[in-house]
Amino acid sequence: MDELLARLAATPLADWMRLSRWGYAAVNALHVLGIALLVGAITALDLRLLGWRRQLPLAPLARLLQPVAMGGLCLALPAGGLLFLADPTDYAAMPLFWLKLSLIALALANALALNLGAGLTRAPPRRLAAAGAVSLGLWLAVLACGRLLAFV
Numbered sequence: 001m002d003e004l005l006a007r008l009a010a011t012p013l014a015d016w017m018r019l020s021r022w023g024y025a026a027v028n029a030l031h032v033l034g035i036a037l038l039v040g041a042i043t044a045l046d047l048r049l050l051g052w053r054r055q056l057p058l059a060p061l062a063r064l065l066q067p068v069a070m071g072g073l074c075l076a077l078p079a080g081g082l083l084f085l086a087d088p089t090d091y092a093a094m095p096l097f098w099l100k101l102s103l104i105a106l107a108l109a110n111a112l113a114l115n116l117g118a119g120l121t122r123a124p125p126r127r128l129a130a131a132g133a134v135s136l137g138l139w140l141a142v143l144a145c146g147r148l149l150a151f152v
């Protein structure tokens, strides 16, 4: 593991992340943009799953918000990987970093379980509310872990 992390840290891309004047800042901005799209769209959908504004039909709302969330995820994940590359050994030594990745995995599993299981439009209201509450809690915890990483 240590050798793999050291090899990652020695790649030209890792050097670029550490040395480029604007590189780290630009990747960080893309990470934050991805997070804004992902968590913004997911929060709106989760509130609807919890029963807020229940007069709004769920299917068309999900058709709008889920692709926005997917787009955000597709931006946040690779940008997060590049931020990690700037200092792989230090990040890998932080329990908070692994907690954040585990919470992301749980949040994605929660979303997949709902979509592949009963489905958004067929699941009973209690199942939708449970999935919405879990999702909201997990994504907010991911946000907090990501922000706290800078301080530990």
Ligand code: HEM
Residues within 6 Å of the ligand: 028, 031, 032, 035, 038, 039, 073, 076, 077, 079, 080, 081, 083, 084, 091, 104, 142, 143, 144, 145, 146, 147, 149, 150
């Ligand atoms: C997709 C969901 C993700 C969310 C919601 C998220 C959230 C955050 C947040 C809020 C920050 C702080 C940004 C700032 O204040 O400038 C951050 C930074 C960071 N994220 Fe993520 N992140 C996600 C995915 C990832 C992944 C998959 C990785 C790594 C494989 C990652 C690695 C990092 C790193 C290394 C930092 C910089 C921490 C520092 O300042 O030292 N993130 N993330």
